[in-house]
Amino acid sequence: MPARRAFLISATAALALSYALSFALAPAGPAAAQTGRPIPVVATFSILGDMVKRIGGEHVAVTTLVGPDGDTHVYRPTPADARAVSEAKILVVNGLQFEGWLDRLIDASDFRGVRVVATDGIEPIAFEEGGHDDHAGHAGHAGHAGHEGHGHDHGAFDPHAWQSVRNATVYAHNIAVALAKADPAKAGAFDRNRAAYLDRLEALDAEIDRIVAKLPAGRRTVVTSHDAFQYFGRRYGLTFIAPQGLSTESEASAKDVARLVRQIRAEGIRAVFVENITDSRLLTRIAEETGARIGGTLYPGALSGPDGPAPTYLDMMRHNAKTIAKALAP
Numbered sequence: 001m002p003a004r005r006a007f008l009i010s011a012t013a014a015l016a017l018s019y020a021l022s023f024a025l026a027p028a029g030p031a032a033a034q035t036g037r038p039i040p041v042v043a044t045f046s047i048l049g050d051m052v053k054r055i056g057g058e059h060v061a062v063t064t065l066v067g068p069d070g071d072t073h074v075y076r077p078t079p080a081d082a083r084a085v086s087e088a089k090i091l092v093v094n095g096l097q098f099e100g101w102l103d104r105l106i107d108a109s110d111f112r113g114v115r116v117v118a119t120d121g122i123e124p125i126a127f128e129e130g131g132h133d134d135h136a137g138h139a140g141h142a143g144h145a146g147h148e149g150h151g152h153d154h155g156a157f158d159p160h161a162w163q164s165v166r167n168a169t170v171y172a173h174n175i176a177v178a179l180a181k182a183d184p185a186k187a188g189a190f191d192r193n194r195a196a197y198l199d200r201l202e203a204l205d206a207e208i209d210r211i212v213a214k215l216p217a218g219r220r221t222v223v224t225s226h227d228a229f230q231y232f233g234r235r236y237g238l239t240f241i242a243p244q245g246l247s248t249e250s251e252a253s254a255k256d257v258a259r260l261v262r263q264i265r266a267e268g269i270r271a272v273f274v275e276n277i278t279d280s281r282l283l284t285r286i287a288e289e290t291g292a293r294i295g296g297t298l299y300p301g302a303l304s305g306p307d308g309p310a311p312t313y314l315d316m317m318r319h320n321a322k323t324i325a326k327a328l329a330p
């Protein structure tokens with residue numbers, strides 16, 4: 001507990017310092033002429049769109065490209081997306097090659113704004129470090145070279161960094177800095193919103209710790225569709241395994257599925273989880289074959305709609321933790 005607090009406090013202090021510096025360097029004068037008009041911001045997917053709204057409040061007009069329950073891995077941008085990017089002053093992206101279609105979209109638009117990479121400053125997990133490390137050569141990558149025909153693949157790092165709340169504090173910082181630079185007259189408001197959001201993130205981080213703490217050591221393996229929860233697992237002490245790789249573009253091989261089925265049986269794993277963004281048939285089949293039940297729906301990389309259980313990032317993380325803890329508890 002004290003270690004966690006110390007981490008968050010020092011991380012927050014470091015961010016506050018660099019925030020103050022970047023504010024000091026922001027140009028004064030002409031930009032203030034824009035006072036009153038919300039900043040046009042494009043966010044690539046729903047989690048980023050939510051964060052920009054929390055920090056920008058009424059001073060931003062946010063367009064989100066991949067909406068609720070949408071799969072960013074396999075998204076195809078539309079002409080309307082290109083127009084939104086052309087008109088944006090700020091484009092907020094996750095980075096770590098999560099948005100494999102981003103460069104093509106920017107090429108197709110007339111974007112002259114600032115691109116903000118939300119993951120700048122986080123400690124990324126190299127994909128080899130992720131799940132399946134006891135099965136060298138798998139990890140849904142080397143073994144899936146045959147799927148290169150689908151187009152781009154992921155990069156060297158796991159892009160799902162938002163799955164640790166600590167990383168979300170970095171996202172919030174990067175967004176606040178960019179908004180303050182774009183509209184220095186509103187920098188105070190962005191800083192207040194960011195501080196309030198960081199308080200909520202810190203409380204959520206502690207809450208997830210408490211929720212997951214209920215699970216004994218033998219109940220901490222979580223089976224999902226695709227490999228999206230390594231940051232969550234590392235931060236909160238769970239092991240996530242999935243038949244699909246880091247991107248939903250890769251397909252699970254029969255060998256991968258057979259190995260997963262053996263592991264579920266051997267460890268006596270009683271529940272597996274479907275995802276809001278991926279087809280549930282494979283997991284349903286694995287559940288039937290192993291006798292595990294479907295423990296619920298997890299949200300790896302997209303919020304739910306307003307009436308679902310995960311309409312905001314905070315709701316999403318809490319929902320995932322509670323769903324896992326409820327289904328795997330003794």
Ligand SMILES: [Zn+2]
Nearest residue numbers: 228246247301
């Ligand atoms: Zn994913």
